Every structure is written in structure tokens, then in C-alpha cells.
Amino acid sequence: MRKLWKYALLLSLVVLFTIPAFAQGGDSISVGDTVTGELTDDEPQATFTLEAEADMIVNISLTSDFFDTYLTLEDEDGDVISTNDDASGTNSMIAGASLEEGATYTIIAESYSSHNGSGGESGEFTLSVSEQNIQRIEYTQTVEGELSTAEPTLDYVFSGQADDVIVISQTSDDFDSYLTLLDSTGYEVAYNDDGGGNSNSLIGPFTLPSTGSYTIRVGSYSG
Numbered sequence: 001m002r003k004l005w006k007y008a009l010l011l012s013l014v015v016l017f018t019i020p021a022f023a024q025g026g027d028s029i030s031v032g033d034t035v036t037g038e039l040t041d042d043e044p045q046a047t048f049t050l051e052a053e054a055d056m057i058v059n060i061s062l063t064s065d066f067f068d069t070y071l072t073l074e075d076e077d078g079d080v081i082s083t084n085d086d087a088s089g090t091n092s093m094i095a096g097a098s099l100e101e102g103a104t105y106t107i108i109a110e111s112y113s114s115h116n117g118s119g120g121e122s123g124e125f126t127l128s129v130s131e132q133n134i135q136r137i138e139y140t141q142t143v144e145g146e147l148s149t150a151e152p153t154l155d156y157v158f159s160g161q162a163d164d165v166i167v168i169s170q171t172s173d174d175f176d177s178y179l180t181l182l183d184s185t186g187y188e189v190a191y192n193d194d195g196g197g198n199s200n201s202l203i204g205p206f207t208l209p210s211t212g213s214y215t216i217r218v219g220s221y222s223g
Contacts, residue, residue, distance in 0.1 A: 009156065009218055010142045010169045029107065031058055031099075034128040037109065039067065044120030045110040050129060052099035057132035057155065062109050063091040066123020070115040072108040073097055081105075085112055088152075088222075095153050096132055096217060098186055137216065139166075145218070147175070153219040160208045167204035168216055169196050176221040177201040184212040193221055 029035055029048040037046045062071040071092035073081045087093035090112075099105065109127055114120035130150075137143055137156040145154055160166065170177040176199040181190040189209065195202035199221075208214065 006144065006146050006172060006174050008142060008144050008171045009137070009216065010167075012140055012167045012169075029127065029129055031056065031129050031131050034126060036124060036126050038124045039109075039111060039114075039120065039122050041120065041122055044114040044122075045108055046125070046127075048107040048109070048127065050099075050105040050107055052101055052103045052105065055101045056099050057134055058097050058099055059128075059130050059132050059153070060094040060097060060107060061087075061091065061128045061130075062093070062125060064123055064125040066125075067121035068112040069125065070110050070112045072110075072115075074106040074108070076104045076106075078106075093152075095219075096155060096182070096186065096215070134215075147218070147220060153217055156216040156218065158214055158216070160211065160214055162208060162211045164208045165205045166208065167202070167206070169203075170201040170218055171196060172200070175199070178219045178221045179203050180217040180219070181206070182215040182217060183210070184214070186215075189214075 027048055029050055039046060060071060060073060062069045068090040069092040071084045071094055073094050075081055082094045082097055084092040084094050107127065109125055111121035132155055133151060134155045134157055137158050139158070143156070147154065168179060168181065170179050179192050179201040180188055181203055183189050190203045190206050192201045192203045194200065
């Protein structure tokens with residue numbers, strides 16, 4: 001049975017003055033797909049082409065029982081958008097990646113040692129791409145939700161004005177919470193682990209640097 005962990009999230013404004021298919025490097029992968037592959041001494045990297053059919057936010061995960069994974073996401077110009085080494089143990093995850101409609105991206109699956117040029121590791125791996133579940137939240141609103149092994153993080157989007165002073169709190173009786181605040185470009189502007197006491201998280205009072213859309217990423221410390 002899939003495990004679920006409950007939480008509560010509060011945003012306030014402070015007035016202050018599938019079935020896996022076998023694949024290998026050079027193949028394509030779509031949002032919602034899970035594929036398996038294998039790194040070898042002759043092929044220490046596996047590359048996958050990801051076509052974005054609509055503007056969306058995705059999670060990309062790379063897991064293996066045989067080597068320390070390393071994950072890279074590049075745009076169609078070959079520029080690195082995001083990387084990850086150990087999101088969970090020796091497994092990797094790029095969470096909350098923004099894809100533009102009609103754009104082509106490249107996912108590189110490799111070992112940490114191969115990425116650092118200290119020799120590659122070999123073995124089977126699993127690569128998954130899933131759409132991030134995003135919901136809206138407004139000032140003074142409290143929402144409740146659940147994290148699961150399939151969705152280790154959830155995003156909530158709100159619109160703010162420059163110099164708004166906000167407080168974000170996340171509480172849970174089930175896990176050690178972890179909060180991240182991202183601006184409209186995906187840049188991390190604030191984060192917190194245990195600011196709310198015990199294992200609860202608290203960001204703020206925090207002054208928004210600019211007017212625009214912000215993303216609250218709800219997760220767990222272990223995740």
C-alpha cells in the first residue's frame with residue numbers, strides 16, 4: 001500500500017510598517033514515462049531527449065541499486081538547467097523543472113564518478129519523468145495535503161507584490177517538514193527546516209524582493 005504523510009500549510013501576509021520499458025542512451029522519453037537502462041564501461045552515460053508538448057513543471061528521478069547516480073537536465077542549446085546528485089541517498093531527483101512548450105530538452109543519466117571524471121560505474125538504472133502537481137494558495141489561506149513516495153514534494157503558487165512581508169508555515173505530525181520558496185525563475189529565495197518548532201517549518205517574516213509569481217515547495221527533510 002502506498003504510504004501517505006499528512007501536512008498543513010499556511011501562507012499569511014504580515015502588515016508591517018506506469019510499466020517500465022527498457023531504453024538506453026540516445027532514446028526519447030516523455031512526461032509520464034518510466035524507463036530502465038544500463039550503464040557500461042563502454043557507455044558510462046545515457047542520454048534521453050525530452051519533448052515538451054505544453055508548458056508544465058516536471059520532476060525527473062534517477063535511481064539505481066548499483067551506483068551513485070548523477071542527473072543533468074540541459075536545454076536545446078546544450079546549456080545546463082539543473083543538476084542533482086543525492087536527493088535521496090545515492091539516488092537523484094530534479095524537482096520542479098519548468099518546461100516550455102515546443103522546446104526540446106536532454107536528460108543525462110550517469111554515475112557521480114563519471115561526472116567528476118574519476119572513472120565510471122556500471123549497472124542498471126531507472127529514469128522517470130512526471131508532471132509536478134501544482135496548486136494555488138492565497139494570503140491568509142490554510143491548505144492540507146499529503147505527500148507520498150510517488151509525490152515527495154508538492155508546489156503551491158501565489159502572486160505577490162514587491163515589499164509584501166509574508167509568513168509561510170508547514171506543520172505535520174507524520175514527518176520532519178521542509179519548506180522552500182522559489183521566485184518566478186525557479187531561483188530559491190528562502191528555505192527552512194525546523195523554524196516552526198519541533199519538526200515544523202517556518203519561513204518569515206520574509207520580504208518579497210519583486211512583484212510576480214512565487215512557488216512554495218512543500219517537502220520533507222528526508223526527501
